[in-house]
Amino acid sequence: MEYDFRKIEQEWQVRWKLNKTYKVFNDAAKPKYYVLDMFPYPSGAGLHVGHPLGYIASDIYSRYKRLKGFNVLHPMGYDSFGLPAEQYALETGQHPAVTTEKNIATFRGQLDKIGFCYDWDRAIKTSDASYYKWTQWIFLQIFDSWFNRITNRAERIAGLVKIFETEGNLQHACPGDKVQIFAAQEWNNLDEKTKQEILMDYRLTFSAYGEVNWCEALGTVLANDEVVNGVSERGGHPVEKKKMRQWYLRITEYADRLLEGLERIEFSDAMKEMQKNWIGKSQGAEMDFAIRDHDQLLRVYTTRPDTIFGVDFMVVAPEHELVKQITTAAQKREIDNYLTYVKSRSERERLAEVKQITGCFTGAYAINPFDGREIPIWIAEYVLAGYGTGAIMAVPCGDQRDFGFARHFNIPITNIIGSYFNGEEANATKEAILQNSGFLNGLLMKDAISVAVNKIEELRIGTRKVNFRMRDAGFSRQRYWGEPFPVIWQDGVAIPLDAVELPLELPHVDKYGPGPNGEGPLANIEDWVNLIPNASPKERGTGEVKRETSTMPGYAGSSWYFLRYMDPENTQSFCDRKASDYWGQVDIYIGGTEHAVGHLLYSRMWTKILFDLGYIGHDEPFKKLVNQGMIQGSSRYMYRVSPVIITADGFDQALLPYIFISKSIADKLELEDKLAYENTMKFAERSLADVYGDWVITITGISILKTHVDVNFVDGLELDIDQFKKWRNGEYANAKFINEDDGTYICGVETEKMSKSKYNTVNPDILVDKYGADTFRMYEMFLGPVEQSKPWDTKGIEGVHRFLRKLWRLFYDEGKGKLWNENKATDAELKVLHRSIKKIEEDTERFSFNTAVSTFMICVNELADLKCNKKEVLENVLILLTPYAPHIAEELWNRLGNSNSILDAAYPVFDGKYLVESSKEYPISINGKVRANINLALSLEQAEVEKIVLENEVVQKWLDGREPKKIIYVKNKMVNVVI
RNA sequence: GCCCAUGUGGCGGAAUUGGUAGACGCAGCAGACUCAAAAUCUGCCAUUCGCAAGGGUGUGAAGGUUCGAUUCCUUUCGUGGGCACCA
Structure with missing residues (x-):
């Protein structure tokens, strides 16, 4: 009776489905536990072995928690709106809904084979109406x-209107327009449109103008992804910045709450660090500089007001509104040229560029209010309009980028930090005593910061200011395949649809190309966009009425999906309060770090808003986050020889044969090995002669081209030449090879991202077919820690498969049949069992699944050595194994005579009495190096240990008659003799 | 460029709190069983010197703290991820 995994796995998958084994109910009898995987986008390429890594980890943890007596919610669904489907629609004309549905079916099929315990009845799709x-x-x-900064939470707009009507906005500075200040009476006298415009500046989703990547040739807005080196990825057309009306999430209002919330959740320090840096809270000051010959003031933000006397120039963002006004006639041309250059640059490029310093002088000067110095005002791409005030005061002796800039443009540098500045590079210290600094002279810089701010405030030229690097999040896309905004525009005022009008369904389109003026494809559907006034439940007046034609971004649907799983079929509410109160926070969330600052910030913000508005009872969505590493591809390369040929008339390039040389030969050529070169040349000549016959062909040289080859027909490093010849419809059928001495072709290796184009993807289906889901699951875990990235190599999977077969053989023998019995277990057997229970439980709890798999192997090896076939022991091993290899565990559990599912068994309880030891083999080190081992009773104290150790032959040899300086004895660990 | 992670045998990795570096597995080598192969089992397997006993070296590199460092600190190099419209 052998381990027939194909039959076992298929049978149990069917039975689990029929018995609804994974159905989860919202009942409170058991304690709840919520395990969540990050929302997948169902890509057309299908799964590769990297994708299920996190799903297997969460599946193991879910099953483990269930065995431990929890009611476990472990759902899966699809983040099915997104750019790739739309891109595909543009290329093929197929509707994204159709291709997405197809992709989902593939995805589901692949997941099902691996035997996950999702409750599929709760599956959701963001693109479903x-x-x-x-x-x-x-x-x-x-x-x-809107966000009330006094109560520190979101509140309803109606409340804000009441406040305006009674007290104006004096208590509530406008986040969108800082100069907007009015009293109650002024508000009451405003017309409706102006009121709405002001309210827009307070709303937590709002519409305003923002910059996008505009591609004139394609007539569309491009994602950063679609812009490569300043031109469009498709077609290579120029891309420039363009201002367009956009929707935003006012996430900046939540900056402090998002920071504070980090204290209460279990994310890795690295993850918290990334979010903190993204939010980028800084303390500093805003101050105004007068501009020579102008009335306007130049407002800068600085975190280092102590360096005010070291300011040698100002740098203003090229987009800054003052630039046009202050540029002198003499500089105008140069500035215009520079502005054109900047327009073509992406934000990333602007910030990353350090080698090539660019900038342009405006001709204007700011006045330092403390010493009256005239400071030249420059513009440079490294200052962005969106950060701070869009202008900085440059202190070259203290800031490296300012220093480089000053050097490059020959701007004289003032040293205010004495010997801390060496003239060769800036020094950002806060420890220097200030010099050349007027009233700050003699102060330590870190003390001078507040002295300077106080003075600035006293002179009323600036204020203390907390600044955030984070910006409001762009929330609209000029695309088709996303959620339509439930908003109508009338006379420039955005009017929300009434809740009863939802869902506003995405209309069908025939073409996916952009609309007019860079609008999304929806703008092309005139009868959808243009509405008849007064036609809807709300009074809409008589003006021009149009629907919003943008759609929401990918992160809209994924910012709250974890709530929908709790109550997926509710038609009355997004999630019943009872359901969200029962399930509460996601207890464990597993996914990649690539979502560190996008999804994980947006979903935290949405949760906080829903909490503030009273729809849910918790304000952090994810209690604990585990980051899974990426599985990288292990690419295989072939070395193709391209001969350089002098051709004659009528030469047919198409006949050129493919010639490949094995790795060691390529290596030799790389080292300019003469013999290898000549051999390769001769080989190439002969190969060409075979094809071209009589043609006289002279080869003048060769070049080597490294090309990817599909990893699926390379065994280790050795190419399966027959398979290779069949690849790509026989393109390489006549390829010629120079092999290694033993006749094999050896490929080169490199680790890189797993992707179709690199031919390094491995499909899990193939592995599941060949070895079974249980083997596949355990092997993915065995590869290494979940959190770590590692290259995939299929080779080791045999070892895990052998382990499962060995486990099976503890129960059944191919020849003898049933082996398991109901005999009483020995102490030695129970010791193996309990040691395994302890380790596997600990490892599972701390997500150390790779070491747990090792422990299973050790356990089975030891039980096999002990010839233990006892049900008493094996039954417990099966329960331990259930989360990792559910099919084989269920099958053997069933064969042991159990009628219930092993998932409803009780997790074995560790009992320390089987592990008690009275002595230990201690390593004895001399000066930290182990020289001997001595078996010592655990009860011994320092003095007794010293005596025994010093009597030891090896120790005496090393002492060589000397007295030891010290003997360190750490109970249950080691002994170290210091000489 | 900035932020984060990471680096240990031929390979994936282990060492949980500063305490025997290399568990477990792959690959490799030798052997048993077999007509043979597969499967299975046994042994060896960081490197170097040595017949051996035993010794030297060794966790990307260079320093440091410590009786003792893969683990802590400083500097540095390589690789991977993110950087606001991929999801």
Whole structure:
């Protein structure tokens, strides 16, 4: 009776489905536990072995928690809106809904083979109207909210209107327009449109103008992804910045709450660090500089007001509105040229560029209010309009980028930090005593900061200011395949749809190309966009009425999906409060670090808003986050020889034969090995002669081209030449090879991202077919820690498969049949069992699945050595194994005579009494190096140990008659003799 | 460029709190079983010197703290991820 994994796995998958083994109910009898995987986008390429890594980890943890007596919610669904499907639609004309559905079916099929315990009845798709109805509904709630900085939470707009009507906005500075200040009476006298415009500056989702990547040739807005080196990825057309009306999430209002919340959740320090840096809270000062010959003031933000006397120039963002006004006639041309250059640059490029310093002098001068010095005002791409005030005061002796700039443009540098500045590079210290610094002279820099700010405030030329690097999040896309905004525009005022009008369904389009003026494809559907006034439930007046034609970004649907799983079929609300109160936070969230600052910040923000508005009872969505590493591809390379040929008339390039040389020969050529070169040349000549016959062909040289070859027909490093010849419809059928001496072709290796184009993807289906899901699951875990990135190599999978077969052989023998019995277990057997229970439980708890798999192997090896076939022991091993290899565990559990599912068994309880030891083999070190081992009773104290150790032959030899300086004895660890 | 992670045998990795570096597995080598192969089992397997006993070296590199460092600190190099419209 052998381990027939194909039959076992298929049978159990069917039975689990029929018995609804994974169905989860929202009942409170058991303690709840919520395990969540990051929302996948169903890509057309299908799964490769890297994708299920996190899913297997969460599946193991879910099953483990269930065995431990929890009611476990472990759902899966699809983040099914997104750019790739739309891109595919543009290319093939197929509707994204159709291709997405197809991709989902593939995805589901692949997941099912691996035997996950998802409750598929709770599956959701963000592109389903029944789902995005609620995404739109939440959008409307956010639209109807503002952030009250006094109560520190989101509140309804109606409340804000009341405040304006009674006290104006004196208590509530406008986040969108800082100069907007009015009293109650002024507010009451405003017309409706102006009122709405002001309210827009408070709303937590709002519409305003922002810059996008505009590609004139394609007539469309491009994602950063689609812009490569300043031109469009498709077609290579120029891309420039363009201002367009956009929707935003006012996430900056939540900056402090997002920072504070980090204290209460279990994310890795690295993850928290990334979010903190993204939010980028800094303390500093804003101050105004007068500009020579102008009335306007130049406002800068600085975190180092102590360096005010070291300011040698100002740098203003090229987009800054003052630039046009202050540029002198003499500099105008140069500035215009520079502005054109900057327009073509992406933000990333602007910030990353350090080698090539660019900038341009405006001709204007700011006045230092403390010493009256005239400071030249420059513009440079490294200052962005969106950060701070869009202008900085440059202190070359203290800031490296300012220093480089000053050097490059020959701007004289003032040293205010004495010997701390060496003239060769800037020094950002806060420890220097200030010099050349007027009233700050003699002060330590870190003390001078507040002295300087106080003075600035006293002179009323600036204020203390907390600044955030984070910006409001762009929330609209000029695309088709996303949630339509439930908003109508009338006379420039955005009017939200009524909740009863939701969902606003995505209309069908025939073409996916952009609309007019860079609008999204929806703008092309005139009868959808243009509405008849007064036709809807709300009074809409008589003006021009149009729908918003942008759609929401990918992160809209994924910012709240974890709530929908709790109550997926609810038609009355996005999630019943009872359900969200029961399930609460996601207890464990597993996913990649690539979401560190996008999804993980947006979903935290949405949760906080829903909490503030009273729809849910918790304000952090994820209690604990585990980051899974990436599985990288291990690419294989072939070395192709291209002969350089002098051709004659009528030479047919198409006949050129493929010639490949094995790795060691390529290596030799690389080292300019003469013999290898000549041999290769001769080989190439002969190969050409075979093809071209009589043609006289002279080869003048060869070049080597490294090309990817599909890893699926390379065994280790050795190419399967027959398979290779069949690749790509026989393109290489006549390829010629120079092999190694033993006749094999050896490929080169490199680790890189797993992707189709690199031919290094490995499909899990093939492995599951060949070895079974249980083997596949355990092997993925065995590869290494979940958190770590590692290259995939299929080779080792045999070892895990052998382990499962060995486990099977503890129960059944191919020849003898049933081996398991009901005999009483010995102490030695129980010791193996309990040691395994302890280690596997600990390892599973701390997500150290790779070491748990090792422990299973050790356990089975030891039980096999002990010839233990006892049900008493094996039954417990099966329960331990269930989370990792559910099919084989269930099958053997069943064969042991159990009628219930092993998932409803009780997890074995560790009992320390089987592990008690009275002595230990201690390593004895001399000066930290182990020289001997002595078996010592654990009860011994320092003095007794010293005596025994000093009597030891090896120790005496090393002492060589000397007295030891010290003997360190750490109970249950080691002994170190210091000489 | 900035932020984060990471670096240990031929390979994936282990060493959980500063305490025997290399568990477990792959690959490799030798052997048993077999007509043979597969499967299975046994042994060896960081490197170097040595017949051996035993010794030297060794966790990317260079320093440091410590009786003792893969683990802590400083500097530095390589690789991977993110950087606001991929999801």
